[in-house]
Amino acid sequence: MANVFHIVVCSGIVPDPLQTLEPAPGPTLKNEMMLPAVLDPWAASALYEGATLVAKHPGSKLWLVSLGPKAKLQQVMMTVGQKVPFDFVAVDGPLGGFTDAASTANALAEAITAIPGLDRTKLLLFGGWESASRGAGVTLQLAGELLGIGDQFQGVDEITVAEDGSFQVLERIEGGRHQQSQCQAAPAVLGWATGSLPEPRNSPQVGMANMRGIMPALQKAKSVKLDANGLTYASVSLPKQQRETRLVRDLAPDEIAREIVQWMAE
Amino acid sequence: MENILVLTHVDESGALSRASLEAVAAGVELTSALGATLAVGVVAANLSADITAQVAGLNARVLAATSPELAEPRFASDAAACEALCRAAAATIVFAPGSSRFTRVLPAVAHRLGGVTDTHITTLTNGAQVEATRWFYRQRVEAVITRTARPWFLLLDAGTRTPYEGSGATPVVEAVVFTMPALRTKVLGIKAPKQDEQTIRPDAKLLFVAGAGWTKKQADGQVHATDAEALILGFLRNADASLGSSKSLVDQSGENQSVLNFMTHLNQIGQTGATPRHAKGLSTCCHGEEPHVVGWRFVNERRAINLDANCGWARGKADVVYIADAFAVMARVNALLAEKK
Numbered sequence A: 001m002a003n004v005f006h007i008v009v010c011s012g013i014v015p016d017p018l019q020t021l022e023p024a025p026g027p028t029l030k031n032e033m034m035l036p037a038v039l040d041p042w043a044a045s046a047l048y049e050g051a052t053l054v055a056k057h058p059g060s061k062l063w064l065v066s067l068g069p070k071a072k073l074q075q076v077m078m079t080v081g082q083k084v085p086f087d088f089v090a091v092d093g094p095l096g097g098f099t100d101a102a103s104t105a106n107a108l109a110e111a112i113t114a115i116p117g118l119d120r121t122k123l124l125l126f127g128g129w130e131s132a133s134r135g136a137g138v139t140l141q142l143a144g145e146l147l148g149i150g151d152q153f154q155g156v157d158e159i160t161v162a163e164d165g166s167f168q169v170l171e172r173i174e175g176g177r178h179q180q181s182q183c184q185a186a187p188a189v190l191g192w193a194t195g196s197l198p199e200p201r202n203s204p205q206v207g208m209a210n211m212r213g214i215m216p217a218l219q220k221a222k223s224v225k226l227d228a229n230g231l232t233y234a235s236v237s238l239p240k241q242q243r244e245t246r247l248v249r250d251l252a253p254d255e256i257a258r259e260i261v262q263w264m265a266e
Numbered sequence B: 001m002e003n004i005l006v007l008t009h010v011d012e013s014g015a016l017s018r019a020s021l022e023a024v025a026a027g028v029e030l031t032s033a034l035g036a037t038l039a040v041g042v043v044a045a046n047l048s049a050d051i052t053a054q055v056a057g058l059n060a061r062v063l064a065a066t067s068p069e070l071a072e073p074r075f076a077s078d079a080a081a082c083e084a085l086c087r088a089a090a091a092t093i094v095f096a097p098g099s100s101r102f103t104r105v106l107p108a109v110a111h112r113l114g115g116v117t118d119t120h121i122t123t124l125t126n127g128a129q130v131e132a133t134r135w136f137y138r139q140r141v142e143a144v145i146t147r148t149a150r151p152w153f154l155l156l157d158a159g160t161r162t163p164y165e166g167s168g169a170t171p172v173v174e175a176v177v178f179t180m181p182a183l184r185t186k187v188l189g190i191k192a193p194k195q196d197e198q199t200i201r202p203d204a205k206l207l208f209v210a211g212a213g214w215t216k217k218q219a220d221g222q223v224h225a226t227d228a229e230a231l232i233l234g235f236l237r238n239a240d241a242s243l244g245s246s247k248s249l250v251d252q253s254g255e256n257q258s259v260l261n262f263m264t265h266l267n268q269i270g271q272t273g274a275t276p277r278h279a280k281g282l283s284t285c286c287h288g289e290e291p292h293v294v295g296w297r298f299v300n301e302r303r304a305i306n307l308d309a310n311c312g313w314a315r316g317k318a319d320v321v322y323i324a325d326a327f328a329v330m331a332r333v334n335a336l337l338a339e340k341k
Helices: A041-056 A070-080 A101-113 A139-146 A204-219 A253-265 B018-034 B049-054 B075-089 B106-112 B225-239 B247-255 B290-296 B326-340
Strands: A006-010 A013-015 A037-039 A061-068 A087-092 A123-128 A152-161 A167-173 A177-183 A188-192 A231-237 A246-248 B003-009 B037-044 B061-066 B093-097 B116-121 B123-126 B130-136 B141-147 B152-156 B173-175 B185-191 B206-210 B242-245 B278-284 B299-306 B320-323
Touching: A006 A041, A006 A101, A006 A139, A013 A070, A037 A041, A037 A070, A041 A061, A041 A123, A041 A152, A041 A188, A061 A070, A061 A101, A070 A087, A070 A204, A087 A101, A087 A204, A101 A139, A123 A139, A139 A152, A139 A188, A139 B106, A152 A177, A167 B185, A253 B278, A253 B299, A253 B326, B003 B018, B003 B075, B018 B037, B018 B093, B018 B123, B018 B152, B037 B075, B061 B075, B075 B106, B093 B106, B106 B116, B106 B152, B116 B130, B116 B141, B206 B225, B225 B242, B225 B326, B242 B247, B299 B326
Parallel strands: A006 A061, A006 A123, A061 A087, A123 A188, A152 A188, A246 B320, B003 B037, B003 B093, B037 B061, B061 B173, B093 B152, B116 B152, B206 B242, B206 B278, B278 B299, B299 B320
Antiparallel strands: A013 A037, A152 A167, A167 A177, A177 B185, A231 B141, B123 B130, B130 B141
């Protein structure tokens, strides 16, 4: 029997990694709405892995659920929409890593529950194992818990589906190793690390097809307010990271090597 | 009054992990400062004398959830065990190591108990209330947070404090009974490179980072990826260093460019990679752009070898930058290290 999966990828949007960040009262980031944004990198890996799995298993479907201000979501989807085919579910809410993970998870779980035609017995809930904003590894896990999913995997680099619908997962563990597990069947939560797929090239055809769903999804995006859950910030600051760099020019490789070996021994 | 619970687990040796004992040390410190009660919860397949010796001398309840199914980390079994321990201790604050085993389950456990979770805690301070320091935006913004919600789970980054060393009377252990849920996941084992091919060594003093420059055309117009592999592996062997990489180098394997065969995404340091803790770091053939350098946040002394005097390392991100050919320098470094051995 063919295996059919309903894959829902949760992903936030984050400032482009090359942008300089500066905290502002709130806390928030200074000019956050003005910073160019991208799909959260590890969640983007989840999206590409999800699309590949859907392509391998006919009848499967892929949704991308994202929470953020509508205008920023639209901006990011102009690029992401050209990567792989998906149905978009937008949740209109605040941007940034300083919001509470549990509130974000609640909003995502509500949005997933409301997806028409989603069969939760076939659900693989994908996302990044940590975001590039809060970086806590909490949101996806809580969303899975709220959806009643009892099998979770985090730091996933590979999924291999067997003919009987069971699947093996490689999860990152300490020391550059992987734990290999076998799960009987969906539903399950997979928080992805890098996976093994490169970023797909932009495809205008995929973009055109996705855009037909993305714009209506943005228009009907439900607005949410995120509760702080008793979280307060005593301080938010940039680290002091400037070092007094000594530039060493015109030194022979032998001398540099001696200096490095001596430094290593100190 | 706060009830502090420190959740611990064993590692593959069957003893409590070093990170678990660091969490115990944090628990002892905060218990004393807050006038709280302390309990230690152990998740293990079975409780050995070695484990109880590790928590000897604690003025604390020691609770244990044991089951053969807890021999391997798995969400469903670990979550059930941790939930039972938290309920038995009536914990209001839970400290735990930020290991792969506990980061996989504890936010869900906190949710089951109506609590909240913060991870990657590097520092704990206590005044009128407990305050925790953690990083946001991948080590680019540092914040001190506090919570009124309880229970509050705090997962502590490894390597941030001295581990607890047990001595004195071994504690009486209270067994916590819990119901194991139906398990749909079977742990098959660990996949790891062979011992002599293992390039990631979290306990190494030195982090050696290779950038994409190792696989680019050199002065003779040729790519010398094989020479690069030999130099890098030779250095790792001689120096017992851990190997890191820039994103651009590990991405090359997916782009059909010259690659270093032993390099994987697990080696990647930076915004979409790891942030390891090492006393020293040596960067080679890497530009030192910000998305990579954020992964060096916890590397204390930093040196770099680069042909470009305007690279990121030279702009206040390294202590010393050698403007030189890394192929030539590392060949001589290897020779010196080999002589020493």
